[in-house]
Amino acid sequence: MRYAVIGVTALVCTSALADFTATPTEARAIAKEAYLYGFPIVEMYKTMYTQAVDGSGPNFKAPFNQIGNTAMVFTPKDTAFVTPNSDTPYSFAWLDLRAEPVVLTLPPVESNRYYSVQLIDLYTQNFDYLGTRTTGNKGGNFLIAGPNWKGQPPAKIDRVVHSESDIAYALYRTQLFSTEDLAAVKKIQQGYLVTPLSQFEEGSSAKAAPPIQWPRPEPQMSETSDLFRYLNFMLAFAPPEASERDLLKRFSTIGIEPGRDFDPDALKAEQRQALEAGIADGKAEFADFKKTQVDTHKVSSGDLFGDRQHLKNNYLYRYAGANMGIFGNSADEAAYLGYFVDNQGTPVDASKHNYTLHFNKGALPPANAFWSLTMYDGATKLLVDNPLDRYLINSRMLPQLKPDVDGGLTLYVQNASPGKDKESNWLPAPKGPFYGVLRIYLPKPEVGNGQWKLPLLTPVDL
Incomplete structure (x- = not known):
């Protein structure tokens, strides 16, 4: 039975593994593809869960459609994600765009201070930017909409940005000049606002999206076939992209499909072995790629991070970016x-x-x-x-x-x-x-x- 994340209070389903039709040889090759494709999405889920879902956890920042600020530089005690940047105190806003868009308000910032808002879809693709380079330091109101929104923006909106997915991440960076500058950074952060469109626009209203039962992350979830369970869950928050329909059809032959349950324990031994072998193949391809292309600077970070048009569905590049420094900036x-x-x-x-x-x-x-x-x-x-x-x-x-x-x-x-x-x-x-x-x-x-x-x-x- 299929289930939809959108429009339900909890996820109730039966296993999709009855649809596992690939032979072991086919499954190994498909699992390699699916692992490279899905790893960034599942790594993003880990960060989202700690920052926006697990309110009692040490790395919680703010609920969805609210902003959390870190008015201090990162230190070794900060473990929410790898390869953190300690020059620019972060602000974090996880966006649930299912019911309606949200408006990000930026304050004016002095001209000699760099700041940015990196907008990231659930694939870890940087679908747009706000801030010094793209919109300047004058501030403004920016509407972020999900893939299905077709409305008209209010007059006070300076720009409309569309996300491929209904879950998106706004990652803010505010340049810190010195430790004595923390008070100034904190004041700027207080001017960062996240407002649902119905609250921003007087006289407007929107029906709340139903709650979601988020599965708790598990140890090693990105390293084994358990990854595919979380991948199926997250893919339900985005309509299939046209260029990936054939790929997703191929994935479905090993039980990977948006909004479907995936239970590795329900697999036959040879099926599970094929999936694990495919994952090992993906890891080996990345290890060789890193050694021969990244470490030698033949491939740069600018190749690994960007929007879908820039990445051209190069899933090894996207995997490498997420593995070595998730949420890295685009080349510009x-x-x-x-x-x-x-x-x-x-x-x-x-x-x-x-x-x-x-x-x-x-x-x-x-x-x-x-x-x-x-x-x-x-x-x-x-x-x-x-x-x-x-x-x-x-x-x-x-x-x-x-x-x-x-x-x-x-x-x-x-x-x-x-x-x-x-x-x-x-x-x-x-x-x-x-x-x-x-x-x-x-x-x-x-x-x-x-x-x-x-x-x-x-x-x-x-």
Whole structure:
């Protein structure tokens, strides 16, 4: 029996696995496709559940169609999602667009401060942006509508944006100049408003959408065939996209279909083995892709994040983005350059080497807003605890950094202090594997066209 998430109070259904018609060989190939396709959606569900559903959890931010602000920088204690950005305090708004659109109101912000609202559909695609680059710093009222809304916006709306899915995420970033600047950031955040259209428009009304019974996330849910249960659940919040109809038809032969139950325990042994083998194949393809394409900078973050038109349904790229740094910005908004290996192509490990990173004179990262290099633990993908409480080095810190004699800049990336005379330029690393991410906000053209060359980490024997 089919069930619909929209229009029901709870999800009541029978198994769709009776429709498992693929042979084991076919199932393995389809499961690989479905794993790469569905992983970002399920990873997004994890974050949504912790931030908007689990009100008693430590990472809860706000209910749907309300906003939660974090008026502090991220630290190693923040674990809601991997590879967090500690330069721009976040605000979070999960949008339920089933009943009606919502209006995002932005306040005016001073011209020298970067801010943005990244609009993300349930596929983790960045379907639009508000803020400095796209709408300026003057503020305004912006209507976010689901895929089925056909109404007329009120006169006070500056722009209408449509989402492919009925569940969407508005992720706000507000540039923080220094710790003394937190009060100013908090004031800006207080001006971020999320208002259902019926409340924004006088004399209007809308019927409330029925409540949803959200399944609780489980350990390893993204790593096994359990992923497909959550994928089916989430896909019920978006109408099939035309370019994916044949793909979804193929998925249905192994029980993957929007709004259907999926119980791996109901499978025959050879069917479940085929699905797990397909998932392993997907992981192996990603591992090779990361090693040969991402770590070598042949594929950039700008290739991995964007809207559907930009990604062109490249599900390996979308998977890679979600795996290494979910909710990354599109190329026009920010460039992300990863330091996973050194200048010899060897994975970086601060228990084996110290490292230097040298920028030639006049060759710092070219940004119209700002740049930042952040350190992450290779195992947890979180920020690294250290005695300086320093998780990054950014362009705002340049007056405090010590330049080289020739006018260049050398950073020391290592676990132990390089000495008091060099500590201003020290980016602390864990005593083990790590990676760094260089973020360039509003990158200049020379970043994308290759004119500016990324300097590499140079190992120094301990």
